[in-house]
Amino acid sequence: MSLYDPERDRVRLAGRWxxxxxxxxxxxxxxxxxxxANVDVRSLPFFGSERMSAVLFLDGQAYFGHLDDSGExxxxxxxxxxxxKNSEGSSTGLAVGLVRRGTEAHEPADGMxxxxxxxxxxxxxxxGSAVAQAIGVERELLRASSGALSLxxxxxxxxxxxxxxxxxxxxxIARAWSAAVVQLGKLNDLVLPVSKTEAQTITEKAVxxxxxxxxxxxxxxxxxxxxxAADAEAYMRVTDPLLEGQTFPNDQGVLLAPDLDSIVTxxxxxxxxxxxAAAKQLxxxxxxxxxxxxxxxxxxx
Numbered sequence: 001m002s003l004y005d006p007e008r009d010r011v012r013l014a015g016r017w018x019x020x021x022x023x024x025x026x027x028x029x030x031x032x033x034x035x036x037a038n039v040d041v042r043s044l045p046f047f048g049s050e051r052m053s054a055v056l057f058l059d060g061q062a063y064f065g066h067l068d069d070s071g072e073x074x075x076x077x078x079x080x081x082x083x084x085k086n087s088e089g090s091s092t093g094l095a096v097g098l099v100r101r102g103t104e105a106h107e108p109a110d111g112m113x114x115x116x117x118x119x120x121x122x123x124x125x126x127x128g129s130a131v132a133q134a135i136g137v138e139r140e141l142l143r144a145s146s147g148a149l150s151l152x153x154x155x156x157x158x159x160x161x162x163x164x165x166x167x168x169x170x171x172x173i174a175r176a177w178s179a180a181v182v183q184l185g186k187l188n189d190l191v192l193p194v195s196k197t198e199a200q201t202i203t204e205k206a207v208x209x210x211x212x213x214x215x216x217x218x219x220x221x222x223x224x225x226x227x228x229a230a231d232a233e234a235y236m237r238v239t240d241p242l243l244e245g246q247t248f249p250n251d252q253g254v255l256l257a258p259d260l261d262s263i264v265t266x267x268x269x270x271x272x273x274x275x276x277a278a279a280k281q282l283x284x285x286x287x288x289x290x291x292x293x294x295x296x297x298x299x300x301x
Contacts, residue, residue: 081101224260
């Protein structure tokens with residue numbers, strides 16, 4: 001006769017208590033979370049697409065990212081944050097550009113904690129919106145991933161979205177180049193303190209310098225898109241002649257991914273520097289050499 005009694009086995013009894021606890025304690029807690037709306041099932045990996053939020057501040061600023069709102073404190077957390085900057089007068093044709101938070105001087109790295117009393121509204125960002133498309137392209141450029149396990153997977157852009165942003169950036173670079181050349185032409189229409197020959201020489205050199213800036217911008221654009229140095233050079237040689245003299249007046253403004261927008265912005269600034277240097281040479285009169293004093297005559301003895 002065996003002395004072992006399975007009903008008194010401590011391991012089996014502990015297993016029963018754990019199963020009972022999981023059934024009556026854990027399951028209601030999980031259901032309570034969903035019922036209280038602290039977790040949105042649409043944000044889970046098996047329930048729909050990415051859920052991105054726009055947090056609108058009372059001062060008019062807007063921030064975009066993944067919202068972590070437990071509803072249990074006076075703050076909420078926004079992760080993977082993007083926001084708008086002023087881009088009036090840029091070649092994109094838009095009044096705003098998109099910035100990826102984290103590039104500031106203090107390099108914020110752990111989300112953005114926001115006081116609720118500063119918030120005007122919280123809205124859902126449409127996955128097909130210009131903001132979502134630009135953020136998706138930026139994630140693809142950075143090869144960013146939310147990891148294998150995430151309650152709100154970050155969506156990256158596909159090849160078509162990348163191509164659309166590349167073309168938009170090319171056209172922005174070309175428009176800014178054409179505007180700089182037109183400005184040089186207007187300067188030559190003025191009455192200048194330099195000769196026609198000198199003005200033509202200065203202008204031709206400035207146009208060559210502007211073209212060099214444009215070619216470098218195309219190489220930088222190709223590098224941001226992941227091309228090798230050789231492929232970027234080949235891409236520039238094919239694309240640069242196609243942009244010569246083009247202004248693309250019928251293009252609609254495209255909100256660029258932050259990395260592409262920074263290339264366009266930096267290129268526009270370099271165009272302005274070349275134009276300012278040429279304008280200074282064209283409009284600044286040459287200094288007239290002062291006559292050297294005649295030697296004083298020595299008195300005769």
